[in-house]
Amino acid sequence: MPRHSGRFKHSIPGGGRGMDDVNEQGEAVRAPAGNAPQSTGTFWDWIGCEWTEGTEGRVTVSLTVKPRHLNHIGIVHGGVYATLIDSAMGLAVMRSRPDHAVVTTNLNMHYVAPAAIGKLMVTAEIVHASRKLVTAQAKAFGEGGALCALGTGTFRVMEKQGG
Numbered sequence: 164m165p166r167h168s169g170r171f172k173h174s175i176p177g178g179g180r181g182m183d184d185v186n187e188q189g190e191a192v193r194a195p196a197g198n199a200p201q202s203t204g205t206f207w208d209w210i211g212c213e214w215t216e217g218t219e220g221r222v223t224v225s226l227t228v229k230p231r232h233l234n235h236i237g238i239v240h241g242g243v244y245a246t247l248i249d250s251a252m253g254l255a256v257m258r259s260r261p262d263h264a265v266v267t268t269n270l271n272m273h274y275v276a277p278a279a280i281g282k283l284m285v286t287a288e289i290v291h292a293s294r295k296l297v298t299a300q301a302k303a304f305g306e307g308g309a310l311c312a313l314g315t316g317t318f319r320v321m322e323k324q325g326g
Contacts, residue, residue, distance in 0.1 A: 174214040207250055210243070214254075222255040228280050238277035244303050244312040245272050251287035252299035256318045259289055259297065264324065268296075269317040281306035295320050 210232075215223040226232070226247055234240040249270050256265045286303035296317055303312040 169259045170236050185248045206246070210246060210272065212247060212250060213310065214285070217258055220255055221287070222251050222258065223284060223286045225285070226283045228278065228283060232279070233279065235277070238279055239283065239311070241272070241274055241312075243285075244274065245270065245314070247283065247285045247303055248287070248301040248312065248314040249316060251285045251301045252314070253318065255287045255289055255299055256297045256320075259292065260320055262323065264319045264321045265297065266321065267316055268319045270314060271316070272312060272314045274312050276305070276309050276311045278303075278305040278309075278311045283311065290315075 211225070211226055211229065213225045215225050215291050217223070224247060226243070228239055228243075232239055232243045242322050253265060253267060283303055283305060284296055285301055285303045287299055289297055289299050291298040296319060298315065301313065302310060302313045
């Protein structure tokens with residue numbers, strides 16, 4: 164079950180913009196990016212996700228699609244969409260519950276159109292929240308604005324462990 168806490172700290176400046184450089188250990192090095200999440204060395208960082216903007220309950224992230232993101236038939240792999248959509252929804256939920264940790268408990272995906280090399284934009288928003296569960300939805304759009312994938316997710320709100 165993906166955990167959206169710990170290294171993703173939305174209140175810490177820097178990080179979250181995509182890989183700018185790689186150090187000698189092969190780890191991504193980030194340039195500062197306003198109120199973007201801290202994500203150096205995480206899967207988010209490795210895949211190349213970029214923080215675009217965020218408000219209370221709504222987040223936009225992007226990815227510049229590279230050959231490594233494609234499947235064997237030359238289109239964006241479904242796992243890339245799932246990662247972007249899950250991460251964007253998780254960030255939206257984290258921003259709404261800054262004093263808690265959240266984990267994905269359910270993720271539903273719908274793949275509706277292919278995309279290849281270019282830029283993907285994903286917008287996520289909260290659609291319902293209770294004390295312990297938050298439901299969000301997200302849509303991924305290709306460079307030309309076509310809807311490529313959409314998803315919904317449920318996130319469990321938990322107490323943060325160890326600060």
